[in-house]
Amino acid sequence: MRARLVEPLPDRPALIRPAELLTTAPAAVARWTLSASPVHPPTQHTRPTRHARAVHHVRLSPGVDVLDLVTTLRDRGHPASPNHVLAGQPLYFGGPQGAPSPAPAVPYEPGPPSGVTIAVLDTGVVPHPWLMPWYRDDAADTPDADGDGGLDTQAGHGTFVCGLILRRDPGVRLRAVRLLDSDGVADEAALLRALTRLCAERVDILNLSFGGYTFDDRPPLGLAEALAGFPAVVACAGNTGRSRPFWPAALPGIVAVGALDGNVRASFSAYGPWVDACAQGVGLASSFVEFGEFHGYATWSGSSFACATVVGALARLCRELPPTQAVRHLLSDGRRIPDLGVSIA
Incomplete structure (x- = not known):
């Protein structure tokens, strides 16, 4: 993975791609540029702004800081x-x-179609029996991409997330998009490109079980505008154990989900006033890959999976309510936990 750890603010590290930046003014960096391409052009799906401009992904010449x-x-x-x-x-x-x-094996029965479509941007999925109606070769997860004979660090993550959603609402339609590699890594430019492609499709709820920090704790460039085209977006708050904003979950209008361990915050879960909801995130069972000692099922813990549980609960509300109303209903009904928002059972 090409990444550089930076820490311009004390105790606030972030990971960046070396020699790459995002900007709406590619001409201003032309003298340092090897290549530049738009990753999120303004469209009819983009939130209206007075001066909407495309975000460009710029690759810089060697030696540029x-x-x-x-x-x-x-x-x-x-x-x-x-x-x-x-x-x-x-x-x-x-x-x-x-x-x-x-x-x-975990019991599961498919349900009648609900008409609700959930897009899951993740590691992709494997052809698990639960997921065959939505499996596509272009979204295939690769359990051992490096060929070392071992299961990659985050292989099966997307399959696990999709299974949790189906267990909560077996009637949904899933749209799996492979964004993360099998070690669970992507970047903002890749996310913006994926959102640009996806915004032309019908999506009721977007599940984002990943995230990261920015070097200055500002919101990522162009991401709020890119997500504004989706009726409901739910993102994990992260496993940082800190209150530092974790993106995209900390963006306004995004349902940020922390993890519970029983009735209290899981020790690993992020928290803070920007977290909107929480759900069980410890020892969850779901669909998984067939690899080595794994036979299609696993237990796992993390805010990623609390996020998927909340998405499943939201999908059930979307059977009767438009997504934006369903979000308001979800966040207005339930026990509130300080710095974790509403508890979703």
């Missing part, structure tokens, strides 16, 4: 940011807590 260049661009009035790494494992600030464990 990304953070220095971002500061220079901002000083000149140009929106700019490093291309931050987004991920789903504890080492990289979010996703599953620890490793999955093999589990016996």
